[in-house]
Amino acid sequence: MTAPSTATATSLVAYEDAVRRYDPVLGIEVHVELGTLTKMFCAAEVAYGGEPNTQVTPVSLGLPGALPVVNGKAVEYAIRIGLALNCNIAESCRFARKNYFYPDVPKNFQTSQYDEPIAYDGWIDIELDDGEVFRVEIERAHMEEDAGKNTHVGGSTGRIQGAEYSLVDYNRAGIPLVEIVTRPIEGVGDRAPEVARAYVQTLRDIFRSLGVSEARMERGNVRADVNLSLRPTPESPLGTRTETKNVNSFRSVERAVRYEVSRQAGVLDAGLPVIQETRHFHEEDGTTSSGRVKSDAEDYRYFPEPDLVPVAPSREWVEEIRATLPELPVARRRRLQTEWGYADAEMRDVVNAGAIELIEATVVAGTSAAGARKWWMGELARRANQDEVTLEDLTVTPAQIAQLQGLVESGRINDKLARQVLDGVLAGEGDPEAVVVARGLEIVSDDGPLLAAIDDALAAQPDIVEKVRGGNQGPVGAIIGAVMKATRGQADAKRVRELVLDRIGS
């Protein structure tokens, strides 16, 4: 049998054209790493960035004789996620073994939930860019453990093919995961990419507000597998789907869906069948390529994990957890927008920049909503962009921004000086107050030195003084400029103007 022809044999169809003639259906699986102190089944520490193979126990290394014990905190977090997604919580559910041989799976089986997920039958409303609310139905949310991390050394691609050898770091093996699986998301039409992106983003925000994960996309805390199929009309049966694995940024989710719509439309236009397979997404050019074919022959030999007893959360406990659920992001966003008085577009920019928490904390620290937005969406966004980091990675806290804005509002520094103070804060020189003192950046507010500088400036430019006395205030700027220069910008320009006019008039 020859290999079936792939998308390379067919051409892409322009996205707009594709969605006019085909109806896309999405299905999204999101994995989130839980922010527990220890792993899913043992007491090994969970911490990002440790030396390889230092956060391990006999259990997470799969040594002979070791046995798993369920992490109660992980169960609580899974229930929190389930409740936030309006799911039912199972009265009793089991773990199963998913058997397959791969070096990053230390036992050569993954302990996961299979036919008995802890949470099932839920939904979540997501808000699209134009404010339209779209409901996504959740089939299930189940608990499982992460695998180790492979590093393939010696090849050109970083993939296993062509590598000379591979290294495995088991620090990640056994970190608790919750996998959230949607039902087929229908009726999205040409907004499929946007819906997919908004859904993953909404989940990310929920994970954070629940406090169950840092949910940092760039660290792989949240990973999405995007299933997509096309069918001729919304009434047709579902088409064959592909699963694009490990799409790890919001933008990539959007691009991956867009690309698959175009690609599959090309395959179908050519009269070929879409092959059911997993696909890899390529950040560089936004394309996907064929991974392994998902045939029915793939057999994980699932069976109930005999080393664990069923997880049976009491109804009282579930209700206790429900009572502590925080306000969910969509509701919170609406409340904050009203409180802050931001326009829709302004709020959307804030959300997209991931600045809600930062602005909120800044406001709590005493800054006006407008002032907080000015900093985070202006100067700080510019600097984050310049350094290619996220806003929260900047080495400045909301409290420091609040203090900085306070200095400006009290007139002790001006905007230009404030930017210099920010330089100091970002350079680790301490709080804004400390930087102002250390760098001597305070506006000169004592009139004595100012008057001296003004008198010097007036004496140096008698022609301007004459013009101003004659009633033409235009050239006064030159005097002010000279004073500002003489005081190295530390003078309050408004006060200088007052004093200059006063002096000339006297």
Next chain:
Amino acid sequence: MTNDITRLSASDLASALSNKDITSVEATQAHLDRIAAVDGDLHAFLHVSSDKALATAAEVDAKRAAGEELHPLAGVPIAVKDVVVTKGLPTTAGSKILKDWIPPYDATLVERIKAAGLPILGKTNMDEFAMGSSTEHSAYGNTKNPWDLDRIPGGSGGGSAAAVAGFEAPLAIGTDTGGSIRQPGAVTGTVGVKPTYGGVSRYGLIAMASSLDQAGPVTRTVLDAALLHELIGGHDPHDSTSINEPVPGVVAAAQQGAKGDLKGLRVGVVKELSGEGYQAGVSARFEESLDQLRALGAEIVEVSCPSFTYALDAYYLIMPAEASSNLAKFDGMRFGLRVEPAEGPVTAERVMGATRGAGFGDEVKRRVILGTYALSAGYYDAYYGSAQKVRTLIQRDFAAAFEQADVLVSPTAPTTAFKFGEKLDDPLAMYLNDVATIPANLAGVPGMSLPNGLSDDGLPVGFQILAPAKADDRLYRVGAALEAALESGWGGPLLNKAPELKTTELAR
């Protein structure tokens, strides 16, 4: 003197130690000497840990001299089946694939043994990964039966049973998935107990079938088994299936039973575990033991457990299914043997294949293949699913039988020890050895085998007692009563009738 020490029961040895008649160093050295003298023939041990055992003994002696409070078994040496991981001591599970593997941690039961101050003499031989009934499937050679060196010592725990029967150790640890403690006990004239599932932590037992495996004592007397059972039993937070309740009072039950009063006790004879397939001498000794129990005041009733006839079939689906998954971790990637393919590319998958091909013996491969098949999509319901249903039926049979009787009894094994090679090429005949012991594992109930005489061939026969889950104490009450009655008839322990082993003179 040396000979005397090794002949003592563990409880007598413990008394001698606490009375300061002897030291633990003397007792430990006596057993090490005995091992050196007879283990060349018996081959009960895969590894002897003389230095560490003597160091522990010296520590215990020092503590005793300082007047510290000690565990009743402190200073009494013990042997541990090689399927139990021991920090710093080689642990192979009888397999080539774990040759030279030194575990970095202790099983929970080993931690308890160490905390109580029992010197660990070494690790005992076994069928590879505890798969077998003769210890012939060990990758490291056969263990001989002390009663007849041409015969098997039972399995999988033939090493522990032979060590205790051959006076190389007063106590040993065994594990029992389908009879691996009780059947070796029966064929070597020793006492073996499989506690209630969850009664002893499985943390650190190299798993064969997680839902069936259970560790327990291997000893020469019922009281010794009770003492060891209490030491290793009890809840362990590292084992989710461990029972979170106090250990039943098994020592007290053994002491009470030894007084010989079983009035009011109902003993159920399981109809399905007798008759055809049971050797005449085995059946005769069984009937005599029933008479003994009657004489002690027990009422004998017949009970029927019709589903037991399917137990072997269900067992040979559930056990291999779980084993196929449990043994997947032996792949040459992280520990143990690593074999690269003889030719062609060295990929992870091919190394795994070559390692498992070279490292596993035939019986292990047979069960891994059986289990992989039983769990396969399309076959799961017919095989693993059906077997689990049979398991439920067996549990119901037990529940019904325990309505009519306080304990159930049967011969432990259908025959006495067979000769090496006799059943090696006939797996089904080998599997039939466990026909009477398997139901207890499937239901999770406790079972004991104790010696109840010699068959016509002069080889020991075992008597099995089964009790409801968490009622392990009943085994000890009945076992101790029967043991006392039998020994008074024999004029001493059955092992006194065993032939003297040829000893090698030591160059010490």
